[in-house]
Amino acid sequence: MYIIMLGAPGAGKGTQADILSQEMNLPHIASGDLFRQALEKKTRVGLLAKSYMDKGELVPDEITIKMILERISRPDCALGCILDGFPRTLHQAKVLDKALKERGKSIDKAIYIEVPDEELVKRLSGRWLCRICQTPYHVTSSPPKTSGKCDKCGGELYQRSDDREETVKERLNVFFAQTAPILDYYEKQSKLIRVNGNLGIQGVAGEIISALKGRMSP
Ligand code: AMP
Numbered sequence: 383m384y385i386i387m388l389g390a391p392g393a394g395k396g397t398q399a400d401i402l403s404q405e406m407n408l409p410h411i412a413s414g415d416l417f418r419q420a421l422e423k424k425t426r427v428g429l430l431a432k433s434y435m436d437k438g439e440l441v442p443d444e445i446t447i448k449m450i451l452e453r454i455s456r457p458d459c460a461l462g463c464i465l466d467g468f469p470r471t472l473h474q475a476k477v478l479d480k481a482l483k484e485r486g487k488s489i490d491k492a493i494y495i496e497v498p499d500e501e502l503v504k505r506l507s508g509r510w511l512c513r514i515c516q517t518p519y520h521v522t523s524s525p526p527k528t529s530g531k532c533d534k535c536g537g538e539l540y541q542r543s544d545d546r547e548e549t550v551k552e553r554l555n556v557f558f559a560q561t562a563p564i565l566d567y568y569e570k571q572s573k574l575i576r577v578n579g580n581l582g583i584q585g586v587a588g589e590i591i592s593a594l595k596g597r598m599s600p
Pocket of ligand 1: 391413414415417434435436438439440441442443446466467468469470471474544553
């Protein structure tokens with residue numbers, strides 16, 4: 383199964399993709415994580431992506447598409463994967479469909495996690511992530527047990543440079559201008575599942591899983 387997680391930055395795509403990945407035993411592929419890993423390793427793609435990420439802009443399609451298509455062609459994605467953060471433009475969505483079709487595969491469902499704008503800004507500006515396992519925390523709603531340390535692996539927590547308020551606003555603008563049109567694209571294919579993203583982590587996960595079960599049954 384190939385599932386796409388859609389939603390504005392801060393909607394909880396990564397958290398829900400992780401839960402779904404364990405539930406369905408499929409790899410979680412996050413384009414933003416791949417760029418951040420590339421940047422840590424100081425690769426050409428990573429350094430190039432940084433200039434766009436720092437401004438809250440999208441990395442050019444050409445670079446992003448190549449990176450994702452390479453990643454999903456690896457053996458661990460042979461039975462499917464949970465895509466988080468990709469596609470983000472209509473062009474990416476169309477190229478992805480074409481690439482999967484060539485392999486006799488297709489996207490099964492696109493899950494759109496809806497969260498009001500004010501809540502998104504609050505979530506992103508208080509978000510801290512583990513440098514090692516990427517587990518997200520929030521200064522007020524889900525702080526770690528020990529300040530600055532990940533509860534799961536003890537890794538150091540850091541704040542993403544693009545989670546600053548100014549960049550957050552630009553990322554939200556980019557989402558509504560460039561990514562929202564994708565909703566229509568999947569809706570027309572009857573693949574879109576809309577989920578209320580304001581129900582708490584387990585509440586949202588429950589909605590997603592029951593919606594998937596409902597739509598997948600014969
Ligand atoms: P994320 O971790 O998904 O919020 O992504 C962080 C940043 O990586 C975005 O603001 C973009 O600059 C870049 N990025 C991630 N995924 C894509 C994509 N599918 N297309 C273009 N840029 C992307």
